[in-house]
Amino acid sequence: MAGILTLTRVEDDELVARVVSKQDTVAFGELVRRHQSQVRNFLRKLTGDIATADDLSQDCFMHAWDKIHTFSGRGSFIGWLLKVAYTTFLQSRRKSKRYSEILEQMGHAMETDARHYSVQSDEVTDLDKLLAVLDEEERAIMIMSYACGLSHREISDATSMPVGSVKSVIFRGKQKIRTSFDIKDHQHG
Amino acid sequence: MAERIKDAEDRLLESMFEAAPIADDGFSAAVVRRVRRGLWLRRLAVPVAALIGGAIAIKPLTGFVIVVARLSTMLPPELVNSATTMIPQAPTIVLGAMALVACLLGLRSLEE
Numbered sequence: 105m106a107g108i109l110t111l112t113r114v115e116d117d118e119l120v121a122r123v124v125s126k127q128d129t130v131a132f133g134e135l136v137r138r139h140q141s142q143v144r145n146f147l148r149k150l151t152g153d154i155a156t157a158d159d160l161s162q163d164c165f166m167h168a169w170d171k172i173h174t175f176s177g178r179g180s181f182i183g184w185l186l187k188v189a190y191t192t193f194l195q196s197r198r199k200s201k202r203y204s205e206i207l208e209q210m211g212h213a214m215e216t217d218a219r220h221y222s223v224q225s226d227e228v229t230d231l232d233k234l235l236a237v238l239d240e241e242e243r244a245i246m247i248m249s250y251a252c253g254l255s256h257r258e259i260s261d262a263t264s265m266p267v268g269s270v271k272s273v274i275f276r277g278k279q280k281i282r283t284s285f286d287i288k289d290h291q292h293g
Numbered sequence: 294m295a296e297r298i299k300d301a302e303d304r305l306l307e308s309m310f311e312a313a314p315i316a317d318d319g320f321s322a323a324v325v326r327r328v329r330r331g332l333w334l335r336r337l338a339v340p341v342a343a344l345i346g347g348a349i350a351i352k353p354l355t356g357f358v359i360v361v362a363r364l365s366t367m368l369p370p371e372l373v374n375s376a377t378t379m380i381p382q383a384p385t386i387v388l389g390a391m392a393l394v395a396c397l398l399g400l401r402s403l404e405e
Contacts, residue, residue, distance in 0.1 A: 129329055133321050133324070140324075141315040148312075162320075165324045169328050246310070250306045282302075
């Protein structure tokens, strides 16, 4: 218990160093505890489904454990973690797309489209409506920027896109939102 | 977002994207459990594979040893004697090398 309490004061970079050098699962647990909320929120917004997002979050942290030695410490740890989360999300999308392709080849019709965003909840919020007008890439980048507060440079690292492209995707996303919703009306309630 | 000046639209989007923090509720403990399970499985994989491999290989291996033993009796005694007279410490050297390899492998598995 005392060990966990002292870890709460330790910086992310030092915890990462402990994980890399000693395979310290307690230090990794502290990193998970610190960042699980942001990762889960990111994936919940990206998938629109709480259960899928939480499963993907677990997979994301498992990948993070395996790949933690590749974290260079150049950017923030949460930026790197969201990169892992986004890659995990894309991999699962590719798998489900391949799965539906196989089913289609076998003559089974699949109604789900890998690129389609649908909220698996009874309650559809303004944000859900807003995210539905964006494509997958725009959605991920807008969430990273406005929900997770990542800089353009960090988003560029996370998505392996040039900073200029990140800026144009954000610009395009904002334009789509502007044309689909009356932002000024929303501002006034 | 610190690298650029936020306008009203940015602030509005930020407020729309804002979400309440999600409570851990055992999530991090579940992840750590999965990580530890994976570690144990990896540690056990090599010895278990070696045991299974050994169990499978024991029958053909004993046959092979018997064949080699029979062949060695067929070797001319002058050839065997000349090898020991040329390098008298040969058996000790071979035994030492085998012990060294076993120690190195043991140390490596302990480190892992």
